[in-house]
Amino acid sequence: MMRAGAKALELKKQKVDALNVFPVPDGDTGTNMNLTIQSAVKDAEKTSGDSVAEVAAAISMGSLMGARGNSGVILSQLLRGIAKSLEGLNTVSAQQMAQALQLGVDTAYKAVMKPVEGTILTISREIAKGALARAKQGGTPLETLVEAYQKGQQALLKTPEMLPILKQAGVVDAGGQGFLIIIGGWVSALEGHVLEEPLSPPVQRGELDKEAQPGFLVVENLEYPYCTEFLVKGKNLNADQIRQDLNGKGDSLLVVGTDEVVKIHIHVKNPGKILDYAIQFGSLHEVGIHNMLSQNEAMAHALKNKEKEEQGVNSVPLEQNEQNTEAEMLKEHGVVAAAMGQGIAEVLKSLGVDEVVFGGQTMNPSTEDLAEAVRRIPAKNIYILPNNGNIIMAARQVKDVITDKNIFIIPTKSIPQGISALVNYDPEGDPEENAQNMEKGLTQIKSGEVTYAVRDSQFGDLDIKSGDILGLVENVIQITGNELLEVAQSTLEKMQWRDHDLVTIFYGEDIPEEEAQNLKDWLEKEVSSIEVELYPGHQSLYYYIFGVE
Template identity: 70%
Template sequence: MRPAAAKVTSVLDGQLWRQMMASGAKALELKKHEVDALNVFPVPDGDTGTNMYLTIQSAARDAEKITGKSIGEVAAAASMGSLMGARGNSGVILSQLLRGIAKGLEGLNTANALQVAQALQAGVDTAYKAVMKPVEGTILTVSKETARAALAMAKSGGSLLETLQEAEQKGLKSLAKTPEMLPVLKQAGVVDAGGQGFLVILGGWIAVLTGETSISDTMSETESSLKPNVEGSTATRQEFMQIENLDYPYCTEFLVKGTDLRVEQMKQDLLDRGDCLLVVGTSEVVKIHVHVKNPGKILDYAIQWGSLHQVQIHNMLEQNENMAHAMKENETTEDLQTDTKIEHQGQPLKEFGVVAVAMGQGIADVFISLGADEVVFGGQTMNPSTEDLAEAVRKVPARQVFILPNNGNIIMAARQVKDVVQEREVHVISSKSIPQGISALLSFNSEGEAETNIKNMERGLSSVRSGEVTYAVRDSQYGDLTISDGDILGLIEDVIVSTGKSLYEVAQSTLDKMEWKTHDLVTIFYGEDTKLEEVERLQDWLREENPSIEVEVHPGRQPLYYYIFGVE
């Protein structure tokens, strides 16, 4: 338990919640890579910490825009910010926790310990309802135990600080038990990443109440292990915002598209240019997020590498004049969206449109050629946010828009688009892979009825099996497979089925386990790091083994994955 500050507040108001949101975001910023490392599978796509950080950062940014002291108003703003910024399943669940907390605090100017505990419970209830098949041993379990402990402490007369400290302690115990609830965690030797991230945020909240100010000293003691100690602390909001916002007031986000983009070099070049740097992507598409003094210098640097897209610059010091004005602006914006965005400057509307998610220009080109209106670049390690998807939907000149997430970790964020885009009817097709997305799009009929299209596209998902070939990022044991760092891995529907040292042999084994010879078509997307001679060798083997089966080969140019297979 942390020592309490000399003066402990008995109630939570909007100003304090803003501080806590900023502190939680800062705490996770420092620990996000450690949370990322808690990946169950030894494949290069661990991004839970990054997704949760970007989600809570968006919540803190929107909370900061509210000038009033009402806890209900600030919590509502944070909730909307997290909704728009939610990325990945972990980020979406976090946004739902904050959404439920906001509901619990709705209409309140201040909240006491019991009301805060009840709001935490409302957050847990909301998060469980948002997940179609809740799984215990995850962030859901950890947040449930924290809320239960908070309620018990508050009902026994505990202070606000004591209530959250007790919640954290019970949460840590719950986190340590997650490997016993999910055997896959125990086998991988990790605790649940989402639960760990949530407790890091909670630690940041508590640090504000205790008055601790040295986040770098205390957070360095945090260990992500089977018995983690998330004793995090952070600077107060005044200190955090003074350091970050006055020195680097412009939040700058954009995509760079080009050829031979060097992610690590770009990251090193930008390290000393600002704060909160995030550089992720591939040799063709890179996403950059950074807080800077002069956005123009960053854009001038980036344009040397390629073309700039989806440029967003926010002045973090700018605040709304008052809440009433903000609400009026929102109402006006909604009216304009209905009256002008839906018309697309006089462009005639069609009935249906399609937004697809893809990482790799080659894969994106295939979706466009099959009729997708917009492609959002994203996938492993680069999950697009709900806001990214919503922006793409709004660009489509159609009354109804189908979203193809094409990744299991993007589906929940896509479903939230329905809550933020009112001027379109949005349908999310639950495609979990690129082959599924293509199969669904091939089942789409622009002249058909919406319900018929939904049924046909969902049915199309079941007609294709998806496989992938990538590499291991650490030593691991998965079932009967002993995996070494750097091994080639074959997966079918996200399950590791083959491992070895030879790309060619693992690709063969994976296709055989997909029973490709019993199907009519094999589709291969090869990645940016796959040599053409390897592709031709695999293609020759397929034709020699069964020349009657059609084989399609495309340069997907995707990162991380040497091959993406589809058999149908």
């Protein structure tokens, strides 16, 4: 079943990617889910036993270690709950299968706080309901799973009515579609098919076999645009009281935890008010505030080949001595950071990063990639800088994998944010203060990028054509045009660079040094007092990455 589900998604991952509503090349739902389930199958293949419990346990660990992006993390939690339900079983009945699907749903819901309906969680819940109903009627495992699949199809077609963003884009939910494709593979396996093509194509509104249509996103339709999540650490905390106090302040509220640590997640209009309220109870940690636009994983540039895919996730350690010696014993602090270009990696190393994990955009490093980098650092306290919003959830799961080190996730969503965090990093400082100071650094810098459109779309008032040059500020499309230099200049203007002291530019692998120098010369000519730092980032997909502070 797992082999068939993984094969089905592998064949249809690009169609799932196409359901994303943001037109820039970025992390993809289909790609991330595919890489996650491939990791799960890889671990399942290594099991020597043939009980469902053993196979499911391997799948759970493999998916946890291989989870990439938000969608991959959610999928790993679904599989984790399924494995928990199957513990101790050699074989599984229809009733037990249905119960396992339900526990998978329960586990996933808990992992992603209180969700908005119309997502993969909604689809998984309806799948479990369908399975439980058929199993209670005496259905076989195959009949139970077919009923579950059909209920999932019906729910998927309703997702545009649940989420305005999907309705505007004219697509169904990408994560739900991906999970349904996996379930279709499971059905195919139980029917005894050798899966060369998926059981069913991705479901579109209208005809089932239609290709996904490009969509657009209207931010103004989001009543509560800022996703705010953080930890409160204190004494005698009351999660129920906090939940009651915050009820009505926004949506997607979830407050969970203990009397010493409480996790808060809420979508609001003004994040500052929530933080001001929470700080009365103790110290705030792992603060993450972002516009929900960044949560919509984008249509990515297709991976060129499998070799590049494998190279894209390899961790590249700092230059090491020829042999580790006893003198390199445990130190206090170490830093892991994600980067998408060798030039960017070198800058990060110069600022104190011990291990650079290559990835980001279309190739998100997995939890296992990050965990391996953590293990290589002989330090008690490790700070992880994801440097990409789509890597943060995978980074947070490292805490579940490595328990013999103190791990701090600094929720950096861009390379400039990562650099700003490193500027505030003290290799000799107190761990908690270090983490707090690094997070404070995230508010001291503006991030911008110049990339290209991968398809036609309408974004707000911008009419975007495939191949257009796009300028983004804090992950929001602000500029579109045909001339690279003009778009770069306009993007910097949107970042209000003239009001700041320092502009940092990383130019990509497709930009000649002379062309990047022309941009630097323009900045210095416009404002002679400003400091401009220019680096060859060697990143793909993004012509320029800007930091303004």
